[in-house]
Amino acid sequence: MVAGLETFAKVRALHERTDNPGEKAAAAGRMETLARKAGMTTVEAVSKLDGAPSRPVPGVDWSAFADVFWRAEAATDAADGPEASCQRRGLPIYDPDKVEPWCNVAEHCRQLEWIIPKAHGGRFLTKEERARLKVLTRHYGSVKNSTAGWIESVLARCEAARQSWRDRGRAGVRPDRKATESDIEKVAELVAAAKRREASKLDEPEGQSAAPRNPFEALFNTPEFRAQQAERQRRDAERRVAALAEYGSEDAVFAETEHERALEAACRPLIVRKPIIGGDMDTLLGWDFIGGGDFRPEVREAVAAAYDLPVRPREAWEEWQGWDRIYRDREAFFRDYGFPVWVEARRHVVEELLNEAPARSMNDLRARLSWIDYLKSIDLLGHRPRDDALLATLRADIERMGTRIRDQAASVQNGQGDTSGPVGSPNPGTSNRPVQSGQPRRTNAEKRRDVLALLNLRGFQTAPLTDREIARRAGVSPQTVGNIRRRTHD
Template sequence: MAVQASSKLDIAKFAKVHSLMNGGATDGERSAARARAEAMASKAGMTLKQAVSSLDAQPKAQPFNFFEGFDDWMEEKEPGWKAQKAREKAERKSRDDICREEVLARYGSEEALFARTEQEAALDKAIEPLATWEYWTDDDGTRHRFPKTMDGKTPKFGTWYFEDITPAIREAVTNAYPWPSNLDAALKEVKAWERLRRDRALFSGGEWSHYPEVECRFALLEKELNEGRPATSWSDIQARFDWKRYEFEREWIDPTERKDPFLDRLEADFANLRKAYAERQTEKRSVPTTNAQKRAAVLSMLDTHPELSDREIARRIGVSPQTVNTWRRKRNATNSEATTP
């Protein structure tokens, strides 16, 4: 009877009403959807429960899989391919299991992991005047809101990129809490957001997307690191080097080290220059300034390196060759008097 009656039910329309029954934005919307669903079921000679069951009985369309047959093709081309991929999958699962334990140890529970952070709460409050809201319900029945639009805009491809951010959105998300004071701090915030996303993905089937307001802040931080604020210190330049390495390595599921000889050489050159500059600064700070300091430094060098010329000692200490010559003659005269019977 239920099977025959289900043929009278417009499954497509009922499915839409049923989704509103559970996911409507307000209690009134959900109640209205339930009443409509009951009416549709009754018209088809079914109870609401039978109508809902008919949805479950509908065959699920299988999405097209572009990679179907790829593993077989690779196995034929490279024997052992499947076994290698199976090992990598097992290693990844083992690594993810360990990571999940570490995440729970840090947060205490899954509930705490998915609770809005202070930064997320501040961003949510900051964009409130600009947003229209939609809601989703998690597995525990808790409803969460997220902005469907901000400043009248929706992202073109479902993700907020820099070009989607209006001046009003920029002001809201940059002032929600203090903006990083330098590029190193900007990189640290990017890494913190990435770590939160990865932590939550471990408990969400491998995927987790940040709230749109977080995506906007994240896009502005990346813009800052790529081409925004000019570097004003050695640390800022180092942060840009670190950012380019991190940007590459975060793209991979498994840990993958960047292999770019040119950038590696450039980073090493920068490290050498930075070290040399620091050493020169140290030398400058150690240059004697008072006459007493100059005398002590020259006499000490004459005691330890008497073979060096006046000019070389002067260069190392930071005094004039005449000063070194003066104290050398005085030292020699004193030593001569001390040895005269």
């Protein structure tokens, strides 16, 4: 055996032994790669193997192979070396124009290899190879060139077995035994039945169509569904172009951000694998984003400690929009993309803040309205026609309130605050009726509300008001204003 070509000889033996076209193609490509690493062509490598002596003989200059060894060793560090990272992200398995990641390809091969009967070419992997595929199904990222070549050969063999399984009823002969007289009779019966079906179709009246074999075929082939699919593909294509212009490459789109790395590091001690159909998945102490398990306090503390957690609804909405933008950019390249469980845990906490954090400014109210609009758009609130008008009215009320508060703040800065009366209810139907003295009777709760409204004017780029000014405008004593201010700060 020529040194450095042992692997080439094994692959060559597989190429000569198999009758599967996919395996032959994969083996031929592997032979070409191995020969190139040794500094030869495939023909030269085959001739060296065929003409190599079985043991060293006198008169052979073995020093000539030193350069071959050196070139082969250097090739292992090259980009196309077996131990180098594969430049391909995966293989197309469902759509020729869509590349699935290696973990999905491994899961696809694992299922096909086990489902297809052995008589049709299935269940050809050893126990160790099945275990290797199972490990690859949980590997999110690139693989080595050697692993990619092995997965590709397994996929080719699975596809050939699946085609054989699909054709099992057409030939009428099982692939694991020779044809017998009964097999020939079965083929004749199948041909006769096919002719009878064709003749019956000619007798059917025009306009009468046979029922679809697949119950979902009628749904998936409707013009509306095809139009929706075409529209989604168009949007995905536009988003891919924009993402490539922003990030520079597809790899950069899927590269982990600083926040993703921080969340993974903070949640790593809490990761627990949970078995599911066909494998297992990551959970955080049993919680997963699908809705299984309880969201434990330890998980909440971990995602909050990874980096600063938002406090106000506006900040929570900005972070949520950032995660949503990353998700949509990646989904445009990979339809079935999903965030890791630690990112979903962070989004869960942010969504809680959007639902429950108290609003402290008009921007917080606007952010919460935007969040409600999003929930309505995906029908999580149970959309009703009157909801649109209700939300539009609520948004207009908030904008009108913001304009009024800004006008009041401007009047205070211009020294016109003395002409303004106490802050009251804008709705005449809910305001207190005047008493006999002609002055409205105000409760303590209303006084506190008016003082808080004037204290909150600081959030609209105005100078802070003194306690005496607030007391004059609200119609209370400066001591009351000071008490309310201290309680608010506490």
